[in-house]
Amino acid sequence: MPGENLSRDEAHERAALLSVDGYEVALDLRSAVGASDEAVRTFRSVTTIRFRRTGTGTSTFADLIAPSVNAVTLNGRSLDPAEVFDGARIALDGLADENTLVVDAQCAYSRTGEGMHRFVDPEDGEVYLYTQYEPADARRVYANFEQPDLKAPYRFSVTAPEEWTVWSNGAGERDADGVWRFAETAPISTYITCVVAGPYHYVTDTYRRGDLEIPLGAMCRKGLAKHFDADDVFLVTKQGFDFFHDNFDFPYPFGKYDQAFVPEYNLGAMENPGMVTFREEYVFRGKVTQASYEARANVILHEMAHMWFGDLVTMVWWDDLWLKESFADFMGSFVNAEATRFTNSWVTFANNRKSWAYRADQLPSTHPITADIRDLEDAKLNFDGITYAKGASVLKQLVAYAGRDAFLEGARRYFKRHAYGNTRLGDLLAILEETSGRDMKGWAKSWLQTSGVNVLAPDVTYDAEGRITELAVLQEGDELRPHRTAVGLYRLDADGALVRYARAEADVTGVRTVVDGLAGEERPDLVLVNDDDLTYCKMRFDEGSLATLREHLGDVTDPLARALCWSALWNLTRDGLVPARDFVAVVLAFAGHETEIGVLQMVHAWTKSAVTLYAAPEWREEGGRLLAEGGLRELRAAEPGSEHQLTWARFFAATASADADLQLLEGLLDGTARIDGLDVDQELRWALLSPLAAHGRADEARIGEELARDDTATGKRHQVRLLASRPSAAVKAQAWAQVVESDALSNALVEATIVGFAQPSQRELIAPYAEKYFAAIERLWAERSIQIGMDVVRGLFPGLQDDAATLAATDAWLSAHESAAPALRRLVLEARDDLARALRAQECDRAAE
Numbered sequence: 001m002p003g004e005n006l007s008r009d010e011a012h013e014r015a016a017l018l019s020v021d022g023y024e025v026a027l028d029l030r031s032a033v034g035a036s037d038e039a040v041r042t043f044r045s046v047t048t049i050r051f052r053r054t055g056t057g058t059s060t061f062a063d064l065i066a067p068s069v070n071a072v073t074l075n076g077r078s079l080d081p082a083e084v085f086d087g088a089r090i091a092l093d094g095l096a097d098e099n100t101l102v103v104d105a106q107c108a109y110s111r112t113g114e115g116m117h118r119f120v121d122p123e124d125g126e127v128y129l130y131t132q133y134e135p136a137d138a139r140r141v142y143a144n145f146e147q148p149d150l151k152a153p154y155r156f157s158v159t160a161p162e163e164w165t166v167w168s169n170g171a172g173e174r175d176a177d178g179v180w181r182f183a184e185t186a187p188i189s190t191y192i193t194c195v196v197a198g199p200y201h202y203v204t205d206t207y208r209r210g211d212l213e214i215p216l217g218a219m220c221r222k223g224l225a226k227h228f229d230a231d232d233v234f235l236v237t238k239q240g241f242d243f244f245h246d247n248f249d250f251p252y253p254f255g256k257y258d259q260a261f262v263p264e265y266n267l268g269a270m271e272n273p274g275m276v277t278f279r280e281e282y283v284f285r286g287k288v289t290q291a292s293y294e295a296r297a298n299v300i301l302h303e304m305a306h307m308w309f310g311d312l313v314t315m316v317w318w319d320d321l322w323l324k325e326s327f328a329d330f331m332g333s334f335v336n337a338e339a340t341r342f343t344n345s346w347v348t349f350a351n352n353r354k355s356w357a358y359r360a361d362q363l364p365s366t367h368p369i370t371a372d373i374r375d376l377e378d379a380k381l382n383f384d385g386i387t388y389a390k391g392a393s394v395l396k397q398l399v400a401y402a403g404r405d406a407f408l409e410g411a412r413r414y415f416k417r418h419a420y421g422n423t424r425l426g427d428l429l430a431i432l433e434e435t436s437g438r439d440m441k442g443w444a445k446s447w448l449q450t451s452g453v454n455v456l457a458p459d460v461t462y463d464a465e466g467r468i469t470e471l472a473v474l475q476e477g478d479e480l481r482p483h484r485t486a487v488g489l490y491r492l493d494a495d496g497a498l499v500r501y502a503r504a505e506a507d508v509t510g511v512r513t514v515v516d517g518l519a520g521e522e523r524p525d526l527v528l529v530n531d532d533d534l535t536y537c538k539m540r541f542d543e544g545s546l547a548t549l550r551e552h553l554g555d556v557t558d559p560l561a562r563a564l565c566w567s568a569l570w571n572l573t574r575d576g577l578v579p580a581r582d583f584v585a586v587v588l589a590f591a592g593h594e595t596e597i598g599v600l601q602m603v604h605a606w607t608k609s610a611v612t613l614y615a616a617p618e619w620r621e622e623g624g625r626l627l628a629e630g631g632l633r634e635l636r637a638a639e640p641g642s643e644h645q646l647t648w649a650r651f652f653a654a655t656a657s658a659d660a661d662l663q664l665l666e667g668l669l670d671g672t673a674r675i676d677g678l679d680v681d682q683e684l685r686w687a688l689l690s691p692l693a694a695h696g697r698a699d700e701a702r703i704g705e706e707l708a709r710d711d712t713a714t715g716k717r718h719q720v721r722l723l724a725s726r727p728s729a730a731v732k733a734q735a736w737a738q739v740v741e742s743d744a745l746s747n748a749l750v751e752a753t754i755v756g757f758a759q760p761s762q763r764e765l766i767a768p769y770a771e772k773y774f775a776a777i778e779r780l781w782a783e784r785s786i787q788i789g790m791d792v793v794r795g796l797f798p799g800l801q802d803d804a805a806t807l808a809a810t811d812a813w814l815s816a817h818e819s820a821a822p823a824l825r826r827l828v829l830e831a832r833d834d835l836a837r838a839l840r841a842q843e844c845d846r847a848a849e
Contacts, residue, residue: 004088007375008317011147017055020152024048025142028159029197032118033127040067042106047143049101062090063139063146070104103143111746112785113266115140123223123712128198130262130277132270135379138190149316149422151187166197169274171256187420189314194272196260201225205234207241212251217258223712224283236297236340240304243339247408250415253312263713264748266787269299271306286683289643291598294342302332308415316422318379322369326391344559348598350533351563353389358453360385363833365826366451370425377823380786393536394447400484400534402436410435450479457540458527466523472514473529483508487515488531489524498555539568554590563599570606573614576840579848580614584623588630597643604651612760614841627655640677649678656691665692682710686718693722694759717752724756732766739792740776754795763800770798770806774813781824797831802838
């Protein structure tokens, strides 16, 4: 990554010097197919940039990361590539008032999901291409000024193999010369331009609303076509367009709307206007739960919201990344709940999305939602739980604080006032002050410009008859914030259901806030200080409420309230305030009654983490046995053919380790065992085979047999993961070498190998790699792309060696590498914090013995 970084100051200086009138980009992608004798397979990229000098300087630079440059011409003057191109930048001197730059380069196809990614389908040998740029990888495909505030219109032309179809942001067609030419775009930023090319399976539809007509397209690899439910994708797409047109009062501004589900994608999706890209895992190959469909709908709506928040109006620099990501994350759940069949999406948000935010906000790398982004490496790491999930949570609080109507009216004015432009925080706040009449600057200072999560807890006193004399909300945290919250009182009714009987809203400020309206109420069995999940906080319980949940969590009838209770208990466990074994006990007692499938899946994930990370090591084996027993019990009890049965089957497979349990998995695979209603499709087969490989009961030949049944790109990823998971020193050495010592694997296979390598049941086997990790990461960070570097540094951190020695080794590396890349140090600091948290939680659990 040396030389590829771009600082905020450099971007600011360049934006003050020039403005861009337009790009013409011509790509020749015929080299993507057939044999190649190049060490690095490349394609020709010819870019013409028209730009004006608006400042006083006469020199600047263009961005390009390419193996070689054939020619550079500035205003008709030929520049020697050997003199002006350093591998990442093209130096430009002698600028005129109006300038034309032409760059003819050989750019490299990517195997890391950054730039022009090239994928060869092992099923049929077909080649598929797509681009992914955010935050700054368009320069891997064409020369440009790679920063979000230098917007410009684009004209793309692409020469491709004759049998291919090519898509870009604008509508396109192939001309008589066989070149695909695309309509000029509106002014957009470099990072949201896009090209998708190959023999994709393509389905079309149309969205109509009055005189507005939007051509819709959806595509995936041919090998996935039989699984592709494009009708449901289009249904959610149309519902989203209805909502946004009803509420934004600004018609969709980018013409057509294609959605491509592409292989080996690093992200969930990317909001390229007119050409949105998604990870192809959203095309479901087997039976999945409604939670998976809800998640896909959320992502579709998230990306659609970006057409306005992010594409139409874009942040000046990555400091204000939240201006698009927080809004889109909020809108994903907001629109899902109000416009689609997923009416309980705020339950999923409270239980799943906010969990990501709570974790991120307690790391040493936590930052304000409006972050200090010094350069592109900072930007890459800030696509995190703060920018997305905490930002969305805070916007939900903003809606409660300012009012829904004022919020949406603010959005409407924001789009109209800043269409096709760039903004900063103050631009949005000024508009929200207009529409709400509230002090947005004070609100923003507390919520957007400070970090950390507050703790809210009840403080209740009662009279002699057991009625409330006073209920107050206590607030903890380095920054005490204003919270618009609701306090709910719950009690057990005659049927044993735990139901709310009183509720009051309050503006919580300072250390202690008395809640009016609840005095005189009968003693509750449960107090929720963030009822309805209006604010962003960690919720605590009084002793009586905690005791109630240990015995009656499953009796909470409201799904959102129940989800909040699960989440709060998990936060208590992570914070070392509730023993991990107690959390496991609550899960085993009540998870079988959880009606919300997304909540159940999240609780399953937490429970596995509780045993793997937070339980005392001497109790882990017992905890694992209890999970597997509970999983099998609920699997057998679940309604045949239900999504709950499928979820419990996957949980049982993930926790199975005893001989009898592994024998059952083998029987389900070979057909000698059967559970009524359980359809063991191919995806479930891989889930059942995974523990057999990790426990040494499925060797390379057996895994190969499964690949022969599923000789697809997805099957190959599963095979690679399972091969790396086998309990053998030679296997671990090979996996380590493939990831750390070689860059031959694609991004998807790097991820699969890492996941297979780090098995909780193999702590002793992988212990020797702790020392190797610290010896390798600085070199690896310097040599690999930032995406692969992030994957490896995070994925191979020796967190399963959870002892004081590993903590000390981490501290020693940090002390010895104070000048290492800040982004690398951040990743190691985060991993250290996770390890220290685990050790504290283990002490809490040990004390419960």
